[in-house]
Every structure is written in structure tokens, then in C-alpha cells.
Amino acid sequence: MGLLGAINLHLQFPHSFVTRSECGGAYICSGSSKEGQSRRTAIIAVMLRRAVLSLFPLALVLSVAITACTPAPEGANYWQQVQREWESCDYPDTLNYLNDVLRNENTFNARASALKVTIFGGMARAALEIEEACATGIYLVAQWETKPYKNCIDQFRFQARSRTLGLMDALVEFDKATAGADTLSLDFSLPRASAGASSMVGRTGVGAMPVEKAFEAAIPRVVDRQLVLQVQDSVGAGEFKATLGMFESPPVTVSKAQFLVGVAKTLLVAATVFDKDRLDDEPKRTVVLKRARADLKPALDGDDARAKSAAKVVAKQIQTALQG
Numbered sequence: 001m002g003l004l005g006a007i008n009l010h011l012q013f014p015h016s017f018v019t020r021s022e023c024g025g026a027y028i029c030s031g032s033s034k035e036g037q038s039r040r041t042a043i044i045a046v047m048l049r050r051a052v053l054s055l056f057p058l059a060l061v062l063s064v065a066i067t068a069c070t071p072a073p074e075g076a077n078y079w080q081q082v083q084r085e086w087e088s089c090d091y092p093d094t095l096n097y098l099n100d101v102l103r104n105e106n107t108f109n110a111r112a113s114a115l116k117v118t119i120f121g122g123m124a125r126a127a128l129e130i131e132e133a134c135a136t137g138i139y140l141v142a143q144w145e146t147k148p149y150k151n152c153i154d155q156f157r158f159q160a161r162s163r164t165l166g167l168m169d170a171l172v173e174f175d176k177a178t179a180g181a182d183t184l185s186l187d188f189s190l191p192r193a194s195a196g197a198s199s200m201v202g203r204t205g206v207g208a209m210p211v212e213k214a215f216e217a218a219i220p221r222v223v224d225r226q227l228v229l230q231v232q233d234s235v236g237a238g239e240f241k242a243t244l245g246m247f248e249s250p251p252v253t254v255s256k257a258q259f260l261v262g263v264a265k266t267l268l269v270a271a272t273v274f275d276k277d278r279l280d281d282e283p284k285r286t287v288v289l290k291r292a293r294a295d296l297k298p299a300l301d302g303d304d305a306r307a308k309s310a311a312k313v314v315a316k317q318i319q320t321a322l323q324g
Helices: 003-012 034-068 076-087 091-102 109-140 147-177 199-205 212-235 240-246 256-274 282-295 297-301 305-323
Strands: 017-020 027-030 183-186 252-255
Touching (some): 076 091, 076 109, 091 109, 109 147, 109 199, 147 256, 147 282, 183 212, 183 256, 199 212, 212 252, 256 282, 256 297, 282 297, 282 305, 297 305
Antiparallel strands (some): 017 027, 183 252
């Protein structure tokens, strides 16, 4: 019988004493007497003490649990999922968890938005690299062999458009998440990609497209490589191997101005998907190029000589593209 049972019994039979029957240990009530009242009081006191002691371990466990389970910062669990998916090179799922992080304001917003921009930039570049190879190779095969090339062009041209627009949207989030910041923390490792272009891309570009399975199996390697190239431009490392070395022990701190120079380079390339000989969408092409030009302003106005020098080169290329 617990604490509440003892109290209820006392309330129901205030003038009776409680004893334990010989049959099954059940509690029964006997008539009143001074001796009985004393016995009743003593027995209930023992029962109360036992009930309180029985609750002590539970109270201790609850106390420890409440003390130990300090809530994680908002967004922390999602950021852990982001890193897990990123490490496994599952970029679509990484983007899904990044969206979860960015849904509310928290301490992970800046690093999440920088990674989201990086992923969309790398994926846009990869789609364009494959599309260009197919668009070149199609002129080097017989007419009856052009179908897979046409399918490839359509598929990756659409992907390049989708990733470019995704990058533009990600930059809006980036502006908000990094407002007022001069530096960024790139808190992620890099995929172990090869510096050289994929043999699949090379073969496709000369009219020797691999069979479908081999072609599809090579696509993730193209994406990995372009992600590293995206980061290389964003940190101004200059060399592929040096970029990989920088990210062996993340996070890596980079100026926001330099990061945006890398973004501007990607936007300049990505805007070509809207050219007349591709999707023929001049309004979108112009919007993308103007965003690229705006991203160069922090470097052009800043004191980082290396970032400023790189920005001047890209600015001239953007100006030429806008006039073309």
C-alpha cells in the first residue's frame, strides 16, 4: 500500500486500527480501543515512512534527469543531421535539413546559409559541365546516335536552371543570415574529389558517351569536384589541393567579401543557361548577372587586396556579358 492508500485508510476508519491478515497480506480493520488506536497510529506511521522512502529513488532519478538534460540550442539537432548527410555526400537531404535549420532564427543560420549557397553553386556548375559536354558531343556522332545526347542536354539544362534559381533564393537567405557580418565560418569538410575532370565528361564531349549505367555512376563525382571548385573560389585558395588541405580541420574562417567573389564567379557561369542558344530567357539572365555584380561590391569597396583583384576581373566579365 502506498502513501495515498495509507492516508485514505486513515480517513475512512479514524477509530480503527490496521493490521495485516494472515491471508495474502491484505490490510483489514478491527474495532477501536485505546490499545488499538495506539497500534493503528504506529502502523500508519511505519506505512507512511515506507511510502516516502519508496518514492525517494524516483525523485532522485527525476532530479538527475532534469539537471542533466539541458536543452540543446535551437537548430543544433538539425545541424548535426546536416553534417551527417553532407559527410555521406547526400546533398538533397543535406539541403532538406538546411531548410529546417533556416526555418527559425538561431545561432546556426549563418553557417547553414553559407553551406546552402555552396551546394547550389556546386550543383549548378556540375549540371552545366555535363550539359556542355553533351551539347559538344552531339555534333560528333551519327544522326541515329543523337538521342541520348539530346536527352542529356534537356535533363542537365533543366537542372542547371533549377540549381541557378535555387542559388538565387539561397542568396536571399544568406543576406539575411549574415547581415552585418564581415567574416564567415565554413563549418564543413570537403568531399575527396579529383582535381581532373571526369573521364565520363571527357568521353561524352568527344562523341563517345559511356553506357547509361556508367554515365549515371559518374555524375556524383562531377558534383563533388564542382563543390570543391566552388569552395576554392569562395576562399580564394587558388589551387585544388590547397583547398582540400584547408578543410581538413574545419571550420575555416573567410571574409564575406571573398566568399561572395566566389559566388559571383558561379553566377556569371550559371547565367549562360539562359542564353539565346540555350533557354533563351533574357530577363532571368540579366537578373542573375546583376546579382553577380552586386556580390562583388564588398570586395571592390574593401581592403582585402586579393579579393579586390579577383573582383575586378570578374566585374569586367560581367559587364561584357550584360552588354552582349
